[in-house]
Amino acid sequence: xxxxxxxxxxxxxxxxxxxxxxxxxxxxxxxxxxxxxxxxxxxxxxxxxxxxxxxxxxxxxxxxxxxxxxxxxxxxxxxxxxxxxxxxxxxxxxxxxxxxxxxxxxxxxxxxxxxxxxxxxxxxxxxxxxxxxxxxxxxxxxxxxxxxxxxxxxxxxxxxxxxxxxxxxxxxxxxxxxxxxxxxxxxxxxxxxxxxxxxxxxxxxxxxxxxxxxxxxxxxxxxxxxxxxxxxxxxxxxxxxxxxxxxxxxxxxxxxx
Amino acid sequence: xxxxxxxxxxxxxxxxxxxxxxxxxxxxxxxxxxxxxxxxxxxxxxxxxxxxxxxxxxxxxxxxxxxxxxxxxxxxxxxxxxxxxxxxxxxxxxxxxxxxxxxxxxxxxxxxxxxxxxxxxxxxxxxxxxxxxxxxxxxxxxxxxxxxxxxxxxxxxxxxxxxxxxxxxxxxxxxxxxxxxxxxxxxxxxxxxxxxxxxxxxxxxxxxxxxxxxxxxxxxxxxxxxxxxxxxxxxxxxxxxxxxxxxxxxxxxxxxxxxxxxxxxxxxxxxxxxxxxxxxxxxxxxxxxxxxxxxxxxxxxxxxxxxxxxxxxxxxxxxxxxxxxxxxxxxxxxxxxxxxxxxxxxxxxxxxxxxxxxxxxxxxxxxxxxxxxxxxxxxxxxxxxxxxxxxxxxxxxxx
Numbered sequence: 001x002x003x004x005x006x007x008x009x010x011x012x013x014x015x016x017x018x019x020x021x022x023x024x025x026x027x028x029x030x031x032x033x034x035x036x037x038x039x040x041x042x043x044x045x046x047x048x049x050x051x052x053x054x055x056x057x058x059x060x061x062x063x064x065x066x067x068x069x070x071x072x073x074x075x076x077x078x079x080x081x082x083x084x085x086x087x088x089x090x091x092x093x094x095x096x097x098x099x100x101x102x103x104x105x106x107x108x109x110x111x112x113x114x115x116x117x118x119x120x121x122x123x124x125x126x127x128x129x130x131x132x133x134x135x136x137x138x139x140x141x142x143x144x145x146x147x148x149x150x151x152x153x154x155x156x157x158x159x160x161x162x163x164x165x166x167x168x169x170x171x172x173x174x175x176x177x178x179x180x181x182x183x184x185x186x187x188x189x190x191x192x193x194x195x196x197x198x199x200x201x202x203x204x205x206x207x208x209x210x211x212x213x214x215x216x217x218x219x220x221x222x223x224x225x226x227x228x229x230x231x232x233x234x235x236x237x238x239x240x241x242x243x244x245x246x247x248x249x250x251x252x253x254x255x256x257x
Numbered sequence: 258x259x260x261x262x263x264x265x266x267x268x269x270x271x272x273x274x275x276x277x278x279x280x281x282x283x284x285x286x287x288x289x290x291x292x293x294x295x296x297x298x299x300x301x302x303x304x305x306x307x308x309x310x311x312x313x314x315x316x317x318x319x320x321x322x323x324x325x326x327x328x329x330x331x332x333x334x335x336x337x338x339x340x341x342x343x344x345x346x347x348x349x350x351x352x353x354x355x356x357x358x359x360x361x362x363x364x365x366x367x368x369x370x371x372x373x374x375x376x377x378x379x380x381x382x383x384x385x386x387x388x389x390x391x392x393x394x395x396x397x398x399x400x401x402x403x404x405x406x407x408x409x410x411x412x413x414x415x416x417x418x419x420x421x422x423x424x425x426x427x428x429x430x431x432x433x434x435x436x437x438x439x440x441x442x443x444x445x446x447x448x449x450x451x452x453x454x455x456x457x458x459x460x461x462x463x464x465x466x467x468x469x470x471x472x473x474x475x476x477x478x479x480x481x482x483x484x485x486x487x488x489x490x491x492x493x494x495x496x497x498x499x500x501x502x503x504x505x506x507x508x509x510x511x512x513x514x515x516x517x518x519x520x521x522x523x524x525x526x527x528x529x530x531x532x533x534x535x536x537x538x539x540x541x542x543x544x545x546x547x548x549x550x551x552x553x554x555x556x557x558x559x560x561x562x563x564x565x566x567x568x569x570x571x572x573x574x575x576x577x578x579x580x581x582x583x584x585x586x587x588x589x590x591x592x593x594x595x596x597x598x599x600x601x602x603x604x605x606x607x608x609x610x611x612x613x614x615x616x617x618x619x620x621x622x623x624x625x626x627x628x629x630x631x632x633x634x635x636x637x638x639x640x641x642x643x644x645x646x647x648x649x650x651x652x653x654x655x656x
Contacts, residue, residue: 050553051422051539053431054277054438060421073551097275097538102552124275124538128265132538149279151441159278173279174439 002143003090003118004165007042008200013222014039014213014252015202016229016244017094019046019062021071025079027238031229034245036089039252042166044121044224047076047095054123056177058227061234073103077111084116092119092145092165097132105133109140119143119165127159137164148193148201149173150184160196167193167201169220177227179206187219210254217255225251266455269578271571274454276541279438287445288456290361295463300360307352311385312342314349314467318475318632324602324622331485331625333618336472336634338496339607345637346465346496347378347449353464355382358445365389365444369433371398371426371492372563372610373405374637375449380414382447390414393432395425398562404641423556426492426566430540450493451570454541458570465499472632473503480630486511486621489634490613491584492528492564494573496636501582511583513621514573515613517559518586526558530569531577531584539567544574560589560649563610563637591616593649596639608637609646 007013016035020028028045035043048066052059080091093112100108100122112120120142125132130144137144143165148156150173160167169189171182186203193201203216204224213223232247233240266272274284294300308314317337325333338346358366366383368390370376376392383390392409396418399406409416422428430453437446451458451465469487476484487504489497491514504510516529527533530545537546539554547555547567559565576582592609595616600606607615611634618633625631639646647654 051427051431053434053540056435067553096552098546098548098552098554100552101538102535102548102550123277124541126274126276126278126281128274128281147278149277149281151279151282153282155278155281170279173441175435 002165004042004092004143007090008166008221010041012217012255013041013200013202014248014255015042015044015222015224016040016248017044017046017224017226018229019048019059019066020076020079021048021066021069022062022230022233023065023237024069025071025075027233027240029079029083030241031233031244032083033087034241035248036087038245038249040089040248041222043089043091044094045076045091047073047093047099049096049099052096054175056175056227058230058234059176062230073099077115080115080117090118092121093117094121097122097124100133105136109136109142112142113140117142119145121145121168123147127155148189150189156189156192157196160193163197163199166199167197168224169193169201169203171203171205171207171216176205178208182206182212186216190220210250213251214254214257223251223255266459268572268575271542271544271574272455272458273543274541275538275543276454277438280441283437283441284454284456286361291357291456291460294357294360300356304353304356307356308349308467312348312352313340315471316340318472318479320479321603327602328619328622330623330627331629331631333622334476334484334630334632335605336468336500336632338468339611339635339638343374343378343381344640345374345378345608346468346499347375348381349467349499350449350461350464350495351375351378351382351447354445354447354460355386355388358447359386359388361445363443363445366447367391367393367433367436367444368447368449369426369429370394370449371429371565372561372608373398373402373409373641374563374608376414376416377405377408377412379447380409380412383414384412391436392416393419393429393436395423395429396420397424398426401562401645402641426562427554434540450495451498451572452493452540452542452568458542458572461495462498462502462572465495466502468496468499468634469501469503472500476630476632482630483507483510484632485625485629486513486631488513488515488614488618488621488631490515490564490610490636491569491573492517492566492610493568494570496634498570498572500634501576505581512576512581513617514582514584515587515617516584517561517564517613518588519558519560521588522586528557528559528565528567529586530567531573532586542571544571545569560592560645561609561613563608564613585617587613587616593646595619596642596646605635606639606643607635608639609642611636612639
């Protein structure tokens with residue numbers, strides 16, 4: 001059974017996203033530990049990509065900083081291997097199709113399994129192309145997480161029925177980034193998902209404040225936060241893990257309250 | 258004819274739809290609308306009228322007699338896409354897509370541009386059809402191609418300089434894709450080349466295929482035969498696929514795509530994707546890309562802003578795989594020499610992109626016999642490049 005299910009076993013899940021190698025992998029490892037110790041239920045680890053087309057300026061910046069510091073897929077695997085000696089929280093990779101493809105999908109996923117990664121999110125791999133990696137993910141017990149967008153409409157049923165791990169509900173049109181307001185009718189999206197699967201669903205894109213997280217996890221099973229955490233890394237650099245810990249705690253407290 | 262690509266736009270193993278879920282319904286709607294329009298005689302008539310009366314088609318097939326004599330080999334014909342309205346082949350595709358977008362009820366066009374030719378063409382079509390237009394252009398390219406930036410603004414478009422990454426064409430494409438995910442309902446992404454997710458490579462190819470259809474007819478009239486070779490430059494590959502398309506089944510016609518080698522395919526400063534790249538997935542498609550061992554897309558380089566792209570359209574990747582077309586590298590130096598040569602010899606100033614095709618023709622023609630015929634597509638005119646080429650030669654001119 002997938003470990004991702006455990007992430008949703010302690011009430012509503014809080015899911016932080018961290019780009020690996022921003023500003024360096026030591027900081028990433030410390031940030032992961034800080035997040036795990038302060039209540040993160042699932043952690044999304046971004047493998048940087050040179051041209052992240054689904055990201056807004058904040059996470060684009062993190063990708064650039066991470067690549068500049070010499071971060072590679074292999075070094076990230078090493079970091080996870082080290083983390084897994086004591087960190088048990090479920091973790092998934094978030095990256096782009098080319099990162100997996102060029103590494104060799106079989107080799108990439110076999111390594112994921114070996115080092116204890118639980119899932120994979122690829123924003124540029126829609127339902128129609130998922131067979132590129134889905135069979136290999138299945139063979140290596142890595143959940144290939146599907147995304148559902150505000151424009152998905154009649155596609156929700158098809159996507160939800162074949163989903164693995166959890167459903168990533170994209171809150172708004174556009175790219176990742178902090179938003180003041182989220183206007184999509186998310187309740188009806190979540191409802192359509194639930195009519196088609198037992199899997200949990202978490203909402204991401206644009207969430208930064210505890211109030212937003214409470215609201216979003218209120219209508220789903222969890223909240224995913226990326227850009228707000230990356231901003232802490234941007235601001236505090238190597239000192240960021242401490243602030244990330246505090247932030248995760250405030251968010252987790254808000255959503256279980 | 259090569260048929261419709263099978264399997265959501267696969268050309269062999271290439272192509273596909275590797276895009277965010279947010280855009281899936283948009284590309285599905287686009288494909289449906291395109292098929293309706295393709296079968297609709299009214300749409301086709303409207304498009305033909307625009308192409309003929311507005312864009313000035315058919316473009317000339319010109320026998321370059323002086324060049325032929327000087328080089329002393331095959332007869333050289335130039336397909337003059339540079340004579341189209343707005344000065345390049347880009348208008349063929351843009352008029353088609355703008356009309357299609359209009360039929361879909363879209364009121365806003367967004368586009369990426371490298372050299373600025375596609376941006377100018379899109380801004381032109383938007384002005385003509387009363388649509389809003391936003392063009393994304395790498396900041397580096399807005400400097401290299403300042404004149405085209407001004408033309409776009411003059412035509413009523415907003416030009417957004419893209420500062421991310423290498424600030425060139427690939428970054429402009431990424432930014433246009435990001436913009437499309439944030440505003441879909443009233444906006445059509447008017448992609449400028451035979452790349453990106455299905456159905457774009459097919460749609461753009463079909464709209465550009467008019468080039469090879471005309472070459473075939475015109476050459477039959479002038480020479481009563483097929484050419485021995487068709488030569489065109491390849492960035493994403495739209496003028497090349499347009500020039501090749503109706504000859505793909507004519508196996509005796511050699512199809513030659515000229516890639517921008519920049520400072521050489523042994524250097525890192527190159528954009529010759531098929532010659533130096535490897536298989537990957539980027540910008541919505543599986544194809545060949547310049548990238549490192551971890552799949553990070555390479556910061557490519559060419560003097561030509563229009564060929565300065567790290568990927569190539571999936572149909573070209575396929576034609577390369579099956580050996581039907583050949584892709585050769587042409588350096589900056591060779592292209593600049595050809596740019597100057599054609600100006601001097603035939604009184605035609607080609608776009609620096611097209612000069613890559615001319616450069617290869619200059620090497621290739623002398624190896625053929627006098628009864629052989631080659632067609633070189635001049636995809637665009639070179640006015641936009643004069644300042645940059647002058648700079649390349651160490652001369653500063655004030656536009």
